[in-house]
Amino acid sequence: MLLSMTGHGEAHHHADGVSIGVEVRTVNNRYLKVSIRTGEGYSSLESAIEAVVRETLRRGSVQLSIRIDREASSDDYQLCAPVLEGYLRQIELLQGAGGISGAVRIEQLLGLPGVVKTKSTSTELAERDWPAIERALREALSKLESMRRSEGAAMAADLLANCHQVASQLAHIEKRAPVVVEAYRTRMVDRLSKLMAEFNVSVTASDVVREVGMFAEKSDISEEIVRLRSHCEQFERVMKNEETPGRKLEFLTQEMFRETNTIGSKSNDAEIATFVIEIKTAIERMREMIQNVE
Secondary structure: OOOEOOOOEEEEHHHHHHHEEEEEEEEEEOEEEEEEEEOOOOHHHHHHHHHHHHOOOOOEEEEEEEEEEOOOHHHHHEEEHHHHHHHHHHHHHHHHOOOOOOOOHHHHHHOOHHHHHHHOOOOHHHHHHHHHHHHHHHHHHHHHHHHHHHHHHHHHHHHHHHHHHHHHHHHHHHHHHHHHHHHHHHHHHHHHHHHHHHHOOOHHHHHHHHHHHHHHHHHOHHHHHHHHHHHHHHHHHHHHHHOOOHHHHHHHHHHHHHHHHHHHHOOOOHHHHHHHHHHHHHHHHHHHHHEOOO
16 A cells, blocks of 8 residues: 655644644655654653654654643642742832832732742643643544545556556567567668679678677567566555555666666667657656655
């Protein structure tokens, strides 16, 4: 089953006064690269978040964003009376010295450093919220996986169609190859006949056989045809059986392209050259798609 490396998943969860939103996007990359953006005070969870991501994804560049909104509650805060009293004493001293005038309301002092403290540290809050964050994260990854599978299925159909195109053109080449040698023999005999008639040159049948044999050996593409067909068959097997076939498929298309180039350079035939162009075009399409296969 092919998986696309491009996808998107989003999930939201609300529990115990906390709203959590998780969004994950992936694009193709040779290796797995995870970038995580969390709310302030939740960076301690990044290693746990990445571990969950790596359970699902093996390749690709991952952009993951987690938004956390907490409803304010009086139970979350504590008034530090000694600090507040210290501020009040300083204000009284300044008022007595004539430095400031007018009444100072308590609410004006609540925003000063140390007057109001949160009862829980950011680490404690992160640990408390982790179960809800993990649920939202796994839901977002599940939606991402569904999208990647859907795109992967479409890519698989396209890849198979191009692989079959390669096999079809290869069959034409295999059928044409013996004709090329016979055509060369015919052309050679015609040329030699003209030379013999014009210059009274004597050429034996063994000379013709030897020359045609040398051409046949030089232009023999039977091994390349066998290897290219084998690569096509292996390509289909890897697609259907491997869990993450991207790198193997990439290697196979490189080998297919190499064999095709060799066929083109050895065949010395215009018709085979046309088939070679069709094969190379199909392989190029396959290589482009494989860049996005996990």
